[in-house]
Amino acid sequence: MADSQKEDNQEARQGPVTPERYRQVLGRFPTGVTLVTGMDGDEPLAIVIGSFVSVSIDPPLVGFFIGSNARTWQRIRKGGSFCVNVLADDQVDMAEAFFARERDPWEGTDWVPGLSGSPVIPSCVASIDCSMFDLMDAGDHYFVVGEVIDLRDHGTGGSPLVFLGGSYGPVGASFRLGP
Numbered sequence: 001m002a003d004s005q006k007e008d009n010q011e012a013r014q015g016p017v018t019p020e021r022y023r024q025v026l027g028r029f030p031t032g033v034t035l036v037t038g039m040d041g042d043e044p045l046a047i048v049i050g051s052f053v054s055v056s057i058d059p060p061l062v063g064f065f066i067g068s069n070a071r072t073w074q075r076i077r078k079g080g081s082f083c084v085n086v087l088a089d090d091q092v093d094m095a096e097a098f099f100a101r102e103r104d105p106w107e108g109t110d111w112v113p114g115l116s117g118s119p120v121i122p123s124c125v126a127s128i129d130c131s132m133f134d135l136m137d138a139g140d141h142y143f144v145v146g147e148v149i150d151l152r153d154h155g156t157g158g159s160p161l162v163f164l165g166g167s168y169g170p171v172g173a174s175f176r177l178g179p
Ligand SMILES: Cc1cc2nc3c(=O)[nH]c(=O)nc-3n(C[C@H](O)[C@H](O)[C@H](O)COP(=O)(O)O)c2cc1C
Pocket: 033, 047, 048, 049, 050, 051, 052, 064, 065, 066, 067, 069, 070, 071, 072, 073, 099, 163
């Protein structure tokens, strides 16, 4: 790299990589909002997850990142399966209820057991039911990879919920979605 280019890069730096700047700058990147569900015995469990990502088509794999200290994940993990429910833009209350857990968020949330036994929430846009495929260390998170065993497009016509800069919102543009 030329010296002049290095100087330009130095000038462009806005400061060191601190947790605060990491949060602020990464907050410029939008994510979808999902509820990752699972069972502990007879008890349905769910975690609000924004880091959901499609990984591989053959074999069909998806993944997400979970904080290594997340308590609910420790319980879902034991069951060896999970289901990713994609929230719609009119389900902000549901996201907040499952995040805050001030009251039982399952009260008033209809669900059915998926193929894996994990809760499928039919009012969501889509549900991706998985068995555990791999779990990798990733700093203060784990990367959880699931093998997709069942897929449901709930056909609600709902548009997915977006999380950006600490706020929920709609996608903000009309996309032509196939059948
Ligand atoms: C919109 C949104 C997205 C989130 N995405 C993630 C995520 O991708 N990974 C994660 O570990 N926690 C995420 N969280 C935080 C978790 O929902 C949860 O609070 C955290 O895992 C602690 O869980 P616990 O109470 O079971 O310990 C997100 C929260 C919100 C509101």
